[in-house]
């Protein structure tokens with residue numbers, strides 16, 4: 001299996017509900033570093049998993065939907081703790097929807113979000 005990874009970052013504000021979150025129940029900011037990995041069993045006719053430029057552009061388009069937003073105020077996230085894990089799945093789903101023809105032949109997408117240098121989460125989406 002081949003893979004190709006592109007990296008980006010985005011800044012948001014959010015707060016969480018639930019005793020487990022302690023001080024993070026208050027509004028706080030986060031800068032997530034995102035790695036989107038695209039997987040393919042065989043390379044395409046150009047010798048690619050996916051073009052790096054296309055992958056980078058699509059990832060930026062997806063992240064720009066939430067960048068600099070207070071996620072507590074985003075309607076689609078109402079009632080949802082926008083945890084690192086949740087945002088991994090959200091990003092992977094949006095990437096899959098946005099890739100268009102570039103998704104042809106892909107076996108899957110993995111989105112890894114680093115919320116700091118010591119903690120990160122990932123979601124593996126099969127296509």
Ligand SMILES: Nc1nc2c(c(=O)[nH]1)N=C([C@H](O)[C@H](O)COP(=O)(O)OP(=O)(O)OP(=O)(O)O)CN2
Nearest residue numbers: 016020021022023024028030082083084085115121
């Ligand atoms: N599995 C996850 N756990 C936590 C997430 C997350 O997205 N996924 N997020 C947070 C907070 O947003 C923040 O990043 C850390 O807040 P903090 O209060 O420092 O949380 P800790 O669990 O590290 O420490 P406690 O104060 O003991 O709760 C939190 N967890």
